[in-house]
Amino acid sequence: MSTISGGIFTSHVPGIGNAIAKGLQQDPYWKPFFDGFQPVHRWLDRVKPDVAVVFYNDHGLNFFLDAMPTFAIGAAPEYRHEDEGWGIAFPKPYPGIPELSWQIIEEVVESEFDPVMCQKMLVDHAVAVPFELAWPDAEAFPVKLVPIAINTVQHPLPSPKRCRDLGLAVGRALRAWEGDEKIVVMGTGGLSHQLEGKRAGHLNVDYDKFCMDNLVSDPDALLKHSTLEIVELAGSQGVEILNWIAARAALGDDCREISRNYHIPISNTAAATMLVETREAVSA
Amino acid sequence: MSTISGGIFTSHVPGIGNAIAKGLQQDPYWKPFFDGFQPVHRWLDRVKPDVAVVFYNDHGLNFFLDAMPTFAIGAAPEYRHEDEGWGIAFPKPYPGIPELSWQIIEEVVESEFDPVMCQKMLVDHAVAVPFELAWPDAEAFPVKLVPIAINTVQHPLPSPKRCRDLGLAVGRALRAWEGDEKIVVMGTGGLSHQLEGKRAGHLNVDYDKFCMDNLVSDPDALLKHSTLEIVELAGSQGVEILNWIAARAALGDDCREISRNYHIPISNTAAATMLVETREAVSA
Amino acid sequence: MTVLGSGARRRLIPGTDPFDGDLAMRGFALNDMCYSFNHAENREAFRQDEEAYMARYNLTEEQKDAVRQRDVLAMLEAGGNVYYLAKLAGILGLNVQDLGALQTGMSVDEFKAMLLSHGVTIREGEFA
Amino acid sequence: MTVLGSGARRRLIPGTDPFDGDLAMRGFALNDMCYSFNHAENREAFRQDEEAYMARYNLTEEQKDAVRQRDVLAMLEAGGNVYYLAKLAGILGLNVQDLGALQTGMSVDEFKAMLLSHGVTIREGEFA
Ligand SMILES: [Fe+3]
Ligand SMILES: [Fe+3]
Secondary structure (H helix, E strand, O other): OOEEEEEEEEOOOHHHHHHHHOOOOOOOOOHHHHHHHHHHHHHHHHHOOOEEEEEEOOOOOOOOOOOEOOEEEEOOOEEEOOOOOOOOOOOOOEEEOHHHHHHHHHHHHHOOOOOEEEOOOEOOHHHHHHHHHHOOOOOOOOOEEEEEEEOOOOOOOOOHHHHHHHHHHHHHHHHHOOOOOEEEEEEEOOOOOOOOOOOOOOOOHHHHHHHHHHHOOOHHHHHHOOHHHHHHHHOOOHHHHHHHHHHHHHHOOOEEEEEEEEEEEEOOEEEEEEEEEEHHHHHO | OOEEEEEEEEOOOHHHHHHHHOOOOOOOOOHHHHHHHHHHHHHHHHHOOOEEEEEEOOOOOOOOOOOEOOEEEEOOOEEEOOOOOOOOOOOOOEEEOHHHHHHHHHHHHHOOOOOEEEOOOEOOHHHHHHHHHHOOOOOOOOOEEEEEEEOOOOOOOOOHHHHHHHHHHHHHHHHHOOOOOEEEEEEEOOOOOOOOOOOOOOOOHHHHHHHHHHHOOOHHHHHHOOHHHHHHHHOOOHHHHHHHHHHHHHHOOOEEEEEEEEEEEEOOEEEEEEEEEEHHHHHO | OOOOOOHHHOOOOOOOOOOOHHHHHHHHHHHHHHHHOOOHHHHHHHHHOHHHHHHHOOOOHHHHHHHHOOOHHHHHHOOOOHHHHHHHHHHOOOOHHHHHHHHHOOOHHHHHHHHHHOOEEEEEEOOO | OOOOOOHHHOOOOOOOOOOOHHHHHHHHHHHHHHHHHHOHHHHHHHHHOHHHHHHHOOOOHHHHHHHHOOOHHHHHHOOOOHHHHHHHHHHOOOOHHHHHHHHHOOOHHHHHHHHHHOOEEEEEEOOO
16 A cells, blocks of 8 residues: 655755755855755655655746646656756656556546646656755655646646646545555745746745645645736746645645745745655554 | 537548548549538538637647647647648648637636647648548638647547537637637547457447437437447547537537438448537527 | 556456557557658658667567567557557558458458448438 | 736736736747757857847747847747746846846846845744
8 A cells, every 4th residue: 555655845946956056055045945955854764755746837848838738747667857948957867657657647537637648758947956955865866756747837827726636636546556655745836936027026925924834734725816816926936836736635634744944035936845744654 | 709600520531531632532432421521511601610610639640649638729820731651741721710729728727627738730630631521622721720639549538528528618618709700610530430459440330320319419418438438339449429529519509410421431430421500500 | 358547447348458558658669650650751761771760769579570570469469559550551551451451360351341241321411 | 917818817917927828829939949948059059140040930020129139028028938038048148136137127136135125034843
């Protein structure tokens, strides 16, 4: 029987990847963010998950506007990061677990979702940066990846409820999985930030606190705003909270917050990292 | 106010395209199929629709298994057919109507569908052959196209109910469209056929009759079989009836059958063409 | 006969293997090669040197053998999807009746006769 | 301010134009060009001859002018999507603070100070 052990929620902005590439983790500007991963590192050392199911958004590495998916699920034997335009390509491959990917695809289609099924797929900084943050010293990543991309690029985006429901369906598939893997779910992106337009630099500490305060105890509170209301509150990239909403739903009801780190400014972003553990993990 | 004038349902197998390319329409083998379009030609001459919304399946021209959509909606200013491996490329372009495509996309996402949005897209024989059949003598096609591709290539396929519901949502979008276009809906593919495996050549006249007899008067009867039951009944390509189910739902309740043509064998296929008119069209 | 998907979703269909995740995983290289045949220059390159072309797409030995033998059932067994294999069939000069005969063990004439045995024409409605 | 979608879905958000179908239609060529910058050799080709590269991707005159002027707001107005424009910004040597300053009319130092004005660190739970 598989176990969903917990969830890691974290910002993923390219600036963090740049800081990693340059080794700036101890730099006073970056340290307050990187230090947020100390509890994550201890938890991963203790739990040693085998699989990471990652809800993220592609920013224009694997998908373009010729064919922009609402939801895309990777089912490849291996994934790679590549140069996204600023010359950084993280070299370590991300091993896949296509059998589990297909189980997820079967479950979500059965549940009336319409995913794109991807047997070959590049993953961008929204997967690569969280992996570098979570396993900074790994020779090779110790988890197998199921990447699940949510459209946050081109409106109409899926609603928060739709993302929650996708997460619930993925959670059902994970619980039905007959392997004995320990699974960590990740939701990447956010929190409030906006890169473009006259409101560039928009941040919203109150909304971010609202999200962090409710994520574990009352995640449906995050559904009370529509996608466009979230754009207004959190900024046009802050809408990446959709990835957090989906990941949180996959975790199931019974979990507790282990740690929270929130720091402004990191790049133009309110950067946050949260670690959540399920009761399953504790009793396993 | 736009009008949904009617629906054209037709087989689309490449063999028909080959017969068109070779000018075999009057050949005794092909004539019984091509003659089925006489009522369609008269109806198109009379109604002169401005837009064709086409539910079809891509057979490996625009989409591959690296990223196989469940539902994909074209939103391009123009579409093209290209060589699919047997050297035939129909030259006339298919003009798009991206504003209507986006209206459809907005409506279906609002209705909890998860389409792929395609601003650049090739359409394969499943659009090209029906267009050649419907407008054989046109210098340029007189309708603007919204192509909607349904996955019939890689299981899990969407359920018949899901395809029906997609068609209903598309129908809502068409009725809400503020332009004064007359719209024809097309569903292509089928009827029973199977190209591969030990059961290659499978045909099922009884199931095809069941579909044709219920398509107009009781389309929900077609939902009583699951997708895999349809594969068993109609063959692994006969499952293209999913395109007919979606197209029929977009038409709305109030319509009548104008003509029906069914002929075996055309290639390995039970070939069928049906023309359906809405009451809207009659009163318009 | 086939087993589709997992658990409650398994369903047996005589003589039919729905192309699902299991087959998709097995067949990716073969299907990837066949998808390339949309382009005439790739079809020509395959014709010039089948072995080199198959190697370029990393076909498995099972897949290569199936192609070498023109064994359509073996291509399917190796994960080939009929929509992509159809592009290869064109290169090999096989039409859908030839394919049907090859897969069912009939002669082409027998296969055509089998199709004709269902022969029927139904015409209803507003014909001139 | 923006009007998103049609009918009941319209919503105004100050200083923010959600990238929707209207903008996507307008901006395709510009975004297509920027997407190509994932590849270093394309970035180099753009650097060598911006005009030729923009012509190759059929940019509109409005889009070309916005690029020539390094006018980010005009690129957005011409349908540019920030995720693709970010790849162009890299070539132009602009980081996200530079971009923020350009778009808001602040100096870079003012923009950074604005970010810092929200400065806060919250840390809860199992830290050592
Ligand atoms: Fe992001
Ligand atoms: Fe077909």
